[in-house]
Amino acid sequence: MTQSPATPLPPPAERRRLRESRSLTQAQVAKRVGVSRETVRAWETGRAAPRGRRAQTYARLLAAAPTTLTGAGAGAGTEETRELAPNAPTTPLTPAHAFDALYSICAPALVRQTYLLTGRRELARESVERAFQLAWHHWPEVAVDPDPAGWVRATAYECALSPWHRFRPRHRHPEAPPADRTDRALLSVLLQLPPPYRRTLLLYDGVGLGLPETAAETEASTPATANRLLHAREAVAAHLPDLADPAHLSSRLAGLATHARLRAAHPSSVRAGGERRARNWTHAAIAFTIALIGATTFTLNTAPTRYEPPVAPGTTVQGVPPHAAPGALSRSKLALRTRLQGAAANGPERVTPEAR
Template sequence: MTNRPAPTLPTPAERRRLREAASLSQAALAARMSVTSTTIHSWETGRATPRGRALEAYASFLTTTAGRPGPAGKPVRTSRSQAGTAVKGAEDKARGEVGEKAEAPPEPARAEASRPRPARPEPPRPSPRPPRPTGATPREAFDALYASCAGVLVRQTYLLTGRHTVAVESVERAFQLAWARWPEVAVDRDPAGWVRAAAHEYALSPWHRMRAAHRRPATPGTVLPPPRGRADHDLMDALLSLAPRHRRTLLLYDGVGLDLPETAAETEATTRAAAHRVLSARAAVAERVPALADPAALHRRLDALSPLEPATEEQGALIRTGGERRVRRWTRSAVVLTAVIAGATAFCVSVAPDHYVRPPAAGEAITGVPPHAGPGPLSEEDRSLREKLREHPAAGPERVRPLPR
């Protein structure tokens, strides 16, 4: 089979001109392309380049608008109605590899995934914001990014963890990390995807199991409304019963709406492994909730399970300032700890000996010298002399009396 050359795209400015010539807004073109308006904006500004089916669909739209003949070959599919077929193709390719059958789902799930399904409706998205001027400050750009995707990320992390506090904390930490690395995030081709990956990584961290709050049952309704019925509870239980990597892959593919290569790239897996995980997760969910055997129904239920929580730029400013305070606090703590270690080291150096002190040698017995002798017993002459001295007047009380003259 001969591969077709990848279609070429005009300049970013020409892409925007062609869209405006077709009297389409970014939101309308995004709905036609089954992507977000943020993705269309990144394509028109040159920050990102479409790939795969999105590239073919976008090139077909631009060539049709410009009046040029479209690329030869089959018509490009602009919707994800055949996503199950793509998953099936990747899965069939994986089965041909030696030793790669660990995560293959049962045959009914493969047949279900390979069956064409109708186009899935796009989830409700916030109204597209007008593009900010080029001279926008980093603070304004960060606040706009928070307002555009924070609510969606809270919903996604809630579906990953089933805990409202962990979901909100994960999104806050992800945005604080994004602000700390803003020079890197600002030039990324998909800043929202960068923050989403950070939030998902923090939400699925195994260290949360050691927290005291994680050992207690979750209390729904504290931040987001709880599941509304028995069906929602069953779906949430089915999601939480999946392995973390399968749960995240299913959410990205059937919940967020990413293509299979993008899902594999974000989960740091191969395309075949991502296809296996999607099929396995679908089979597990369908086993617990038979009504969700259809991927389109699963997509609708994932969107309706947790409603969108709106976010504002003022909340983004609070997250940003909170992250700055946290960085300052950790910096001060590091400086204090370094000063304490330096002081302890200086004290030890000052009191430590600065030269070698030779230890005293062990004592040895001296031979050949007579030992010291004490006084012996008194002889008869010594005793008489002692008595004489005691009887002498100088030894009696007369010695303290003056002599008469």
């Protein structure tokens, strides 16, 4: 049986983004389609393609997700479109429209994922907003990236795991844990893992990336990423034996992120915040440059115009007694001065000292 033309499948790179837009894991998609998780992973990486009824079911499942982009233009004149239906008309997208579409698709799931990394709701929202603000600031670069969602996800994870957050007053005290006891236990185990292991576990079992993609995003080798994943799974299974199955762990991670009920800000407010932040940094740079020019001008106007060599320190010359400092004369010297002044001059060789 061949694939039905009424339900075309998007490219492999789009399938994962469409799945993430609905906050679905590979295990959940595999259960609905009736295949294994490895098969869904192969469909998303392009190593295999669904056929027959499974292709139709998989296509309908992806069609129910919000529409994403295959790319975005670096300039306002670039036209990148996506067909909502086989015969739907295409419309050109501006950079703002492309950014808003990317944000609407990726931000909700990304906030929930970042919450699993940090255990803090406010920090998760701030990190995602900061990542999208950076993406809007570098939009010509992000728009032509083969995986813009991965670019934003990596930036959000870096912002969330920054060690400088520990110095913020609001982050010195932990937030309220989840109400459910099982969710609270799972989140506690995740937060006990080292950040690289926690990130690797989330990307592989939570997001559904392959091992090479996870290694590339965490900037580690594939063997090191595999060891981190095994260690993280063993640590989780040691505290929660019922999560020893990776498929069960993946579904629990998705459920924990969904139960957090995190909301992302509106894309227009994120764009405005990024532009305002860039504008403030520009004004600060201009003010610093003006202050530096003023300080340089003042220094040039007040600096000496000729070179004045420093006075060399005095040195002792042998045979010449040191100059005595002025002060009161002793009795013997006073008597000598009186005798010399009272002595009569006798001959041209003698002179009478006169006080001046």
